[in-house]
Amino acid sequence: MLRYGIVVPLVLMIASVISCCVSYSNAKQNIANDLNDAMFALANENSELWTRPDTIAAMRQMYETTHKPLIYQASDVNFRNTSLKDEAYFTLALVDNGNISPKIRGNKIASDSIMLVPEHAADGLAIQVQGFADCSMASIFSASDQTLPGLLFSLSILSMASMLIWKRRETDMPETELIAVPTSPSLDGIKLTPMQRQLAQMLLDAPGMKVDKRTLCETLWGNKDNAEESLYTLVRRTKTALAEADMEIVCNRGDSYELRITN
Numbered sequence: 001m002l003r004y005g006i007v008v009p010l011v012l013m014i015a016s017v018i019s020c021c022v023s024y025s026n027a028k029q030n031i032a033n034d035l036n037d038a039m040f041a042l043a044n045e046n047s048e049l050w051t052r053p054d055t056i057a058a059m060r061q062m063y064e065t066t067h068k069p070l071i072y073q074a075s076d077v078n079f080r081n082t083s084l085k086d087e088a089y090f091t092l093a094l095v096d097n098g099n100i101s102p103k104i105r106g107n108k109i110a111s112d113s114i115m116l117v118p119e120h121a122a123d124g125l126a127i128q129v130q131g132f133a134d135c136s137m138a139s140i141f142s143a144s145d146q147t148l149p150g151l152l153f154s155l156s157i158l159s160m161a162s163m164l165i166w167k168r169r170e171t172d173m174p175e176t177e178l179i180a181v182p183t184s185p186s187l188d189g190i191k192l193t194p195m196q197r198q199l200a201q202m203l204l205d206a207p208g209m210k211v212d213k214r215t216l217c218e219t220l221w222g223n224k225d226n227a228e229e230s231l232y233t234l235v236r237r238t239k240t241a242l243a244e245a246d247m248e249i250v251c252n253r254g255d256s257y258e259l260r261i262t263n
């Protein structure tokens with residue numbers, strides 16, 4: 001019982017871990033979606049400024065000096081998750097035939113990227129805008145909904161504790177021995193003549209299943225003269241019939257007969 005019962009807390013624990021991972025992944029995706037929405041709003045608001053020739057020239061000069069894209073801090077950007085103001089930023093990079101999209105290293109949550117193309121751009125020049133968030137695992141976990149995983153984990157611990165308590169009670173409970181009560185022998189199903197059945201029943205009902213000869217003779221034949229000879233013959237024939245039922249008639253010192261169960 002305990003071996004199969006342990007499956008319940010194990011299944012609940014596995015379900016808790018899976019739901020925790022799903023909630024964590026959903027929270028991570030929600031941050032990326034928040035970055036996308038903020039990035040589009042920021043690009044729509046500043047697209048004219050960022051695509052002006054003097055801005056492009058400044059960005060090109062800065063890139064030639066630092067070899068890094070321009071970083072726009074997100075402290076003034078509206079996020080659904082307000083904690084992203086301190087963790088998110090946006091990059092502006094020049095992309096043309098001579099420059100490729102920069103690779104941002106590190107474990108960051110990244111949004112999609114959009115390309116802002118100036119009206120009079122040459123050589124396929126465009127400005128790539130992309131959002132990033134330096135969120136730690138702990139901050140993503142705190143932003144995720146862990147209600148269901150917590151409930152499943154609690155049920156797992158509760159079911160495990162219940163199994164241990166039940167096991168302890170079962171161990172402390174004294175074992176009861178089942179005592180087999182012998183069933184009284186019966187003459188049912190044994191082929192006997194009326195006299196044989198009467199003799200066997202007298203022995204079966206007597207204390208210790210023992211009856212003296214005199215009582216048997218008086219009960220079976222009354223005052224018949226040769227009653228003892230008739231009793232001897234009756235006992236011999238009855239013994240043969242009872243042998244098949246594992247019963248035996250035994251003569252005790254010539255003064256009584258006793259019925260014994262041989263099995």
